[in-house]
Amino acid sequence: MHPEAARAWPAPAKLNLFLHIVGRRADGYHLLQTVFQFVDLCDTLHLTPRADGALRMLTPLPGVPPEQDLCVRAARALQVHSGCRQGVDIALTKRVPMGGGLGGGSSDAATVLLALNRLWDLRLPREALAGIGLALGADVPVFIGGRAAWAEGVGERLTPIELDQPWYLIVDCGAAVATAAVFGHPKLTRNTPPITISRFRDGTTGNDCLAVVRQLYPAVDAAYRWLSRYGRAQLSGTGGSLFARFEGHAQAAQALAALPAPWRGWVVRGLNRHPLLDD
Template sequence: MRDPDAWQRPWPAPAKLNLMLRILGRRPDGYHRLQTVFQFVDHCDLIRFRPRADGHIERTSTLPGVAPESDLVVRAARLLQAVSGCRQGAAIDVAKRLPMGGGLGGGSSDAATTLVALDHLWETHLGTDALAELGLQLGADVPVFVRGQAAWGEGVGEELVPLALPEPWYLVVRPPCEVSTAAIFGDEDLTRDSPPITIDDFLSGESSNDCLAVVVRRYPEVAAAMGWLRGWGEAKLTGTGACIFAAFATREQALTAHADVPPECSAFVARGRSRSPLLERLNG
């Protein structure tokens, strides 16, 4: 390892926001064809890696409800080992800051950071394209986190076109519930036949989320939080939720709204990023 301190510094796994989400149809394999726009924010899980010479992969942190063997960071590390033939191991500690079941992509982001970081630390040098292909085996959102650029996404979200987007301040609010993505995509009332739009349509203001109507019907906590946030700006749902968000021109404006968040909700303020903090860590 050329950088002896590389193992010491934490690696960021940032949240993403879906600025738009349309469901165009369902594929024969049961997955849905989507159009979406991904943007990162600078609110991140932090992952530390320690080398192991015995080839063993272990998660040293505790994640309630997620067994180490099924954790995406463990699966990502083992997949990279298998494909690259690397005989090194790693102890992985994840400091979770992103809520589970919030639509922020925390698990996918953790997996992507594990692939990118260990490719660097183990010096396997697979490169971005190969790592993104590996990431798709772990989850549809993993490739966008590996590539680290805000993007227009199609397919199941893995067909990506990089975008340069404005970088406002966001207030992200987590209502007191955890939304089941499977339940939302399985709901018979979910819109599955939206006509496709273009990137220009999005840039001109078309930013609806086809999951919103089903989410607010099934989860009154999200509906209540949306009602509150609309008093501060244009409230949007990220992915299938539960998190909702609004954009602000300044950090001070976002913090003013944050101070008024209903006590039953949690929230954070973060800056939108078209380039992921993970890439800055990798190249910094």
């Protein structure tokens, strides 16, 4: 057995500190500008290599057939790319809410690629893993790259960026936002002028999806109005999770204590480095 086969592999959530839609490609994909920062809210994966080539999801997610699960798809894509004949049993402990704009599925897929690259002794460079990951989802490469990043294109052109690592309160109101419905909405802003990193640092940014998500999902609108009482409420990705920055853990925890039921919340720390970057 591989010496790392029994270990737990973290898959952190991410926040989009802003999200501008600056255009649209001929194939219909939206062109974006955004900044990704990881947080210490993580899913956990246990991966046990198999000699027979089978890929088994031991902890299927509700409503997600195993063959469509991003973890299984990532393992299969790595098999195909590398020609590896090994398989894996995958067990996932899910903490990052699904459909919340926090990148949980993409992060899980990235961690599967990073972990199996070692467990299967493939020794592929991160650039090759990122290429495999991009075919699974536009957010996967940032988790493979492992650094907080300024992103352009469909989110795959990444420039590492150093950010403050503040405390955030993340609020999940239970709305699983359909990304396709947001990007297909006629009122979505699609022509925000491109900005520079220095302008992002000046704070003149927002999330172009926020107005549409608030209109389509009343629960997100209610959570946005509640969180705005404590700070600048922001939408991560296309939602439906919201977050606000706090100066310290105590202030974020105080707001969390007042969170209305049945919403869920987490006090998290911003991270500029993926937990597996230096592993």
